[in-house]
Amino acid sequence: MDSEINTNTALQEVLNTLEIDRKKIAETYKTCYILFGLAFVLLIVGFFIRxxxxxxxxxAASGITGIVMYFQIEDTAVKYKVAYKTNVVxxxxxxINESLILTPQSGLPEYEFISSELFxxxxxxxxTQDLISGTNDKTSFWFAExxxxxxxETRDKNGTKTHWHTIFKGIVFVADFNKNFEVSTVVRPKGYGEAFSSWFSKNVxxxxxxxxxxxxxxxxxNKFATYxxxxxEARYILTPAMMERILDLNSKCDETISVSFISSKMYIAFPLSHNYFEAPIHSTLLDPDLLTNDISIVKFMHDIVHELDLNTRIWGKA
Structure with missing residues (x-):
């Protein structure tokens, strides 16, 4: 896959053009960091020599110059990152599939994140960002970071402090399951069992x-708790074949996935720490392996449709 991409003449021309922009941005950032460092050195020297x-x-001179340069190049950096996603990724x-569309500034709506009942x-x-949508044979799917x-919040003598805690960081995948479920069925990692059960009684x-x-x-x-x-209907959805496919899919992931079947959709949450589809600033765009991770994750998501045999239409929507 990568060799085909990197021998694409049109794509290489885009990368060559963006590489010029990348170098300019990287050099400007470097200059800003030097100016910030110099500002602190001059401050210390001034006190040292009394x-x-x-x-x-x-x-003030070095710091202000660095700040002005930093904010000026930030706008260029944003445009560069968007151009990378739209013109390269x-x-x-x-x-992988001609139907795949990347919409960098869109993602999974918050209401859908909540209604997935995974969290x-x-x-x-x-x-949320980097919505990718497409079809694999008969099945529509989409996913986003x-x-x-x-x-x-905690209170102490200095006042109130706010602490942020991650609920989920990764990719949420959604696919049409071709059936309108009467109720929701949720499959979560076994470790969430007791907490999840008690949560049911407190949240509606x-x-x-x-x-x-x-x-x-x-x-x-042993791996999952199913609710x-x-x-x-839960057993109708989670056939022996489907359970084996979910186990196989889970074995390919570093952390345990969560799955739900809601309305006519299947949701899968993949906990991931890596941020995909981002343009490098301090490393070259001309690296032959530039797109390896991005293409791999998209192909993995794309192939879920086959992995879970979602194109086999056992049911029809009511």
Whole structure:
């Protein structure tokens, strides 16, 4: 995949042009950091030689120059990053599937993050970007990077302090399951079991009288806790074949995934720490492996449709 991308003449021309911009941005940032460092050195020297006014003037001159340069180049850097996503990454995705569309400034809406019922806390701060959508045979799917947080506050003699805690950071994948489910079925890592069960009684999204579903796959039950208000429908969805496919998908991930079946959609949350699709600033765009990680994660998400056999239409939507 990468060799095909890096031998694409049109794409190489775009990369060569963006590389000029990248070098300018990187050099400007470097100059800013030097000026900031110089500002502090002049301040210290001024106090050391007991002429603080010289230190303050030097600090002000270098510091202000560095700040002005920094904010001026920031606008250029933002445009460079957007151009990289739209002119490099988005075009490279067409090598996986022509239907794939990258929308950098869009993501998974917060209401959909909440309605997926995968997470036990409503976010107080929510960020999402880099929405990728497409179709794989008969199945529509989309996914985006998400960082959701909740806050707590503590009080001490200095006042109130706000602390931010991560609810989820990674990619949320959504696919059409071709069936309108009567109720929600949620599959979460086993470790969330007791906390999740008690959470049901205290939070009202749409869970109602959800209860643990005991399934016939021991390995699946050891890895995941499954909840639903309809035991029959949950077992209808989580067939032996589907459970094996979810286990296989999970084995390819560093952290345990979460899955839910809501309305006519399947949601999968993949905890990830890496931020994908970002243009490098301090390393070259001409690296042959530049797109390796980005292409790999998109291909992984794209192939979920086949991994879980979502194109096999066992049911029809009511």
């Amino acid at each position: 002429i603080p006014i010289i230190g303050f003037l030097g600090f 988005a075009k490279a995705l067409k090598n 036990t806390t409503k976010p107080d701060r929510y960020k 998400v960082h959701a947080e909740y806050k707590t 999204f749409s869970f109602g009288n959800s209860e643990v579903v005991e399934l016939e796959n021991t390995e699946f039950d 639903s208000r309809n035991q029959i």
